[in-house]
Amino acid sequence: MALGHRVRGHRARAVIGSIAALTALGGLLTGCATDSAESAESTAVEVRPELRALLPGELRAESARIAVGTESGYPPFEYTNEAGRIVGFEIDLFDAASKRLGLKYNFVDMPFKTLLGELYGSNVDALAAAMSDTAERQADYDFVDYYNDSDAIMVPAGNPEGIKALPDLCGRTVAVLTGSTQQEALAQLNTAQCQAKPVNVLQFETDADALAQVQAGKADAELTQWSTGAYNAKQVGSGDVFEVANTEIINPTPLGFVFQKGDVEMVRAYQAAVQSIIDDGTYAEILEKHDLSAGALDKATVNGQ
Template sequence: MALEHRMRAVIGSVAAVTAIGALMAGCSLESPQAAEGNGQEVQVHEDLRALLPGELRAESTRITVGTESGYPPFEYTNEAGRIVGFEIDLFDAASDRLGLKYTFHDMPFESLLGELYASNVDAIAAAMSDTAERQIDYDFVDYYNDSDAIMVPAGNPGGIKTLKDLCGRPVAVLTGSTQAEALTALNTGDCKAKPVTVTQFDTDADALAQVQAGKADAELTQWSTGAYNAKQVGSGDVFEVANTEVINPTPLGFVFPKGDVELVRAYQASVQSIIDDGTYAEILKKHDLSAGALKTATVNNQAQQ
């Protein structure tokens, strides 16, 4: 990818609107967030930095990274208005080792892949599921395993336990997500005779708010985000995860343009080094996400050759 494409700013602005509190609020593209790190001295790993494309080794170079900040614990805004979370910490650590500066751009989830395809951003860090369909146009550096959660009101008044239990019910979901695709597949399969009424929303927070308002019987989301919200929203007595069985397990990864081989290999090697020296385990523990840990940072769900 040409350097001028790497440095092109995303045009437009968006705020991640939330109906369930400032915890899930987003920030505007008009104030893109530059990485600040954790305040500790950063040690660049020269062997990893050497893997970067030549034009990205200049001290003044900064890439742009698309995200959607309403998706805790992966990305969310803190009280100071900065985007924080597990994936942010991990991307910080990987980028620090590469000696690569970057700026986050917050935008709707459904627009992320299109902005990457158009070279308006250079990478995505947004809890993106690594699927065979997405691999046609993009490359993934996988960093975590996750699955899906069926979010319901606390007490589960509808008695929902499985995806089949959603048949005939109103269900909210994030636009452009693999969970939205799963509901579409459900309506052509197990729920064909009694389809789910699917309503899609720009943010996960908006979808979840439909459950709280009684406008949807459930929301389908990623397990880690669902479990986080079940604990954090209100006093932990507003929502619960209904399913006990694992649904649609899949790796999550940082996303890059298809064929950007050097940048992909650099981030794969950097994430692997973080796994190997225990930094990854520390970041996972900080965010209570150890259950989904990977032993190998894979590319497109395949071990790096």
Template sequence: MALGHRVRGHRARAVIGSIAALTALGGLLTGCATDSAESAEGSAQTVEVRTELRAMLPGELRAESARIAVGTESGYPPFEYTNEAGRIVGFEIDLFDAASKRLGLKYNFVDMPWNSLIDELYAGNVDVVAAAMSDTAERQIESDFVDYYNDSDAIMVPAGNPQGIKTLADLCGRKVAVLGGDSTQQIALQTMNQAECQAKPITVMPFDTDADALAQVQAGKADAELTQWSTGAYNAKQVGSGDIFEVANTEIINPTPLGFRFLKGDVEMVRAYQAAVQSIIDDGTYAEILEKHDLSVGALTTATINNQP
């Protein structure tokens, strides 16, 4: 897959030597920093460094002291969330950890609001975003993705589905909560208002976090929430006793790959992480991590770049 050249000129990589250095990056980083050894539970299978893959990294990242900054938003289970010990955990955390171990590259997660993630990437304050981001053609204009999972969307409703919502078309004329910040779900609802819901538009209710959006459904302030299927299925099982929410749709809607997101043209990093993810797919580590988080349904057999073979 051909990658573009950097469109913003040379940027200083956010390589750091300590947590203190990371938190001093600037006032734009509103979240907290966590060390890779503390944040990721990781796979039970040992992941060894492969020298031929490590050699694919940019030269400055092959030094033993090198460390990168990884932007995330820890309110999106099962991909990333904070456990009772205050550590950021989840499927994507474990996967990024395994890929980084394969490359022999240290990192720190920086927890921040969803709508700050891409600005921090473009500003060079983080080197990569790991936040269950959909790989779309629009986002590929200024970003490159290493795809690691296939997902779709879920329509979340109160348990029992009292309004009988089953499809996207059923959302026309209703109040629907969603993660804001131009999430793919927010864009999908806005697109529907320009097409099939033009006569009965959806009242789109964007919120800063997925949890805030889902809370509107529980409070009766929204008829439904549109979210990613894996997150919706997780919340339907885990919130309360599993009897507060349910996923309304039985058919797949808006299928899309998810990927680690890099600044456009960061060619060496993208290719190194693509090779690392493919390596852990090939040796079974990926399948083990998927099974741990009950996400095997969305498994890839090939780690693609920008959804291209």
């Protein structure tokens, strides 16, 4: 995900009072807005008044609604189903946490690389986009962590090139999502193990476009998040088109919902809400539904702490 631009002016929360207003915002961001009721498929979650009280005062009003940036091409975290609804693990999780707070929201679907910049510019209030919580990003944003993940090297089924680890990518062509931490990992690889034989990095606007280069024979591999890679290895075709090449863990990193740096009340409220659904078992149910229990957290942390 792109590291936000530095043009933020006066902090102005985007509390959306109507679908019409959010649609206008979606047009501004060249994305589309989706109402929370049309997206998530999570189980019923009751509001906890003591957690709702943690929200900023203006967000406790019955009409309050926040705009949440996402990119709907990254299964199993967020993707568009056959009915045109944005669904997925992170969608269900954000929905459950928001219901616990009694807070309405709308997703604004936009290009992956623009998300942090739109949050930095106060055009959305939060991000739910399988965002890796890194020290570099923490300089400008705060994370409420909800999952542990790592990286996957995606190759054609049968792994004809025998790729097993990151150094095996030296001298090869590798596709990657523009602005992602995986792109940064390849850049670091080229300054370290692959100086003599650099990786030829192909950047794409969506993870699906990057993976398609492997299927078309235009790239030897794709570097992506492990959960997304494992999902695609099982789901594309009959599960015989791609495979995850690495058996060792690469770049383990927490993922989190993202808020503007210093948005203390929102961060505290969502941390408490996520911890609440961890404690009551809702989190485990959502993980199991999406076959992601392996990356479960016991505690909802802020910036990995």
